[in-house]
Amino acid sequence: MTLDDLRVFVAVCRAGSLSAVARDLACTQSAVSQHVKRLEREIGASLLERQPRGVVPTAAGRILCEAAADGITGLDLALRRLGDLVNGRSGSVRVTTGGTTVRHFMAEAIVRFRRRYPKVSLEFQTGTSSRVCFDALLSSDLDLAWITIADSVRGIEQRPVVDLPWVLAARADDPLASRSHIDVSDLTDIPLVRLPPDSSSGGVLDEAFAELGVRAGFDTSVADWDTALLLTELGLGHAVVPAVPGRPTSAENSPLRLVPIPALPPLTVGWAVRRWDALPPLARAFADTVARDCVKKLG
Structure with a gap:
């Protein structure tokens, strides 16, 4: 054996x-x-x-x-710690996350982390959904997964970081763009760009629509939030997306307006690991840096 x-x-x-x-x-x-x-x-x-x-x-x-x-989890931790001991503060942090997450949630934190730990390697593996990230975390030597917080997953510990309110993206010349907020009744039967139904965020939105009785009409589907905004800008409909850190809800020269939808429950995102008490120190430092940055931007 x-x-x-x-x-x-x-x-x-x-x-x-x-x-x-x-x-x-x-x-x-x-x-x-x-x-x-x-x-x-x-x-x-x-x-x-x-x-x-x-x-x-x-x-x-x-x-x-x-x-x-x-x-194996305990042994991997020991081997990583031995490597850090031999190499000083060198080592690696391995993260799995969605395609647009690094830009929206981690960009500034990555710069600060690299300045503090210049010898540490940051490795990112893209997952198409939180479910894919969970599976990757369980089946490999990845340290962290940035995910939409979900129901309990066997072998995974989840830690919420921020709640993201939902906004309606509309072209600046759209009548809804001048509103201070959007009621759920305003969403019925307007053309929406659909988030992937097999993604965690898309599933959360579909459930919220069902509970609130929203009969949304979907004419176009996309793979991520950024593409939904681009298609909205191109006039293919409206998009309901989370208000991510650092993205202004409105800008005078922007072709889009992002109008809050208070009735929709926020989307909770954060970290997932196999075991927090077995997380290598460098990975914990990176997770904390990202969390502080997100809280500061949305605070």
Whole structure:
């Protein structure tokens, strides 16, 4: 039984697929299977149950997966701390987040962090949704995920940072642009640029619309908030988006106006980690820097 065997087995349990793990590791499915078979021989029990659409851990597999995942997390922390000890304050911070998050939530914090820790490597992995970020955090050596705060996720600890109010983006010449705020009744049947329904923010917005009885008409869909604003500027409709830090709600020379929608519950965003008490010091410092920056901008 080797550490590689355990890492691969945990990855298979989380992915539910031998072939998916093989692709991630750039190896053959047979090589992944050999790691699992080696564990099964040593333990003397079957660890995976084959199903038509993948694999699931057996009772013995679940016990081993949970124990191995905890052990690997602790070992990764120890190895990172040893590296920092050997190299002074050098090391790395690995973050997964959405495509536009770095620009809106982290840009200034990254500059300050780099000035304070010039030898530290910052690595960013883009995820298309919070769900994808959760999966990446669980299946790799990433430190942090910036996500829309969601319901409890097994193996993940979430820490809210800021609440983002929703705004309606409208062209400056649109009648709604001169309003001080938007009522939910104003949203019924106007053309809206749709946020991805499989994204966390899009799902939160859809739920809020349903609870408030908003019958929104969606003519166009996009992959992120910035694209929604661009399409609004081009005249393809209106967009309901979060008011992110540093983006003014109105500017005299801007082609767009961002009008508050007070009735919509805010979108809560923040950090997710496997275990806060196991987070390397450099990653914690980066998380704190970003959080302070966001709170200051929205405070």
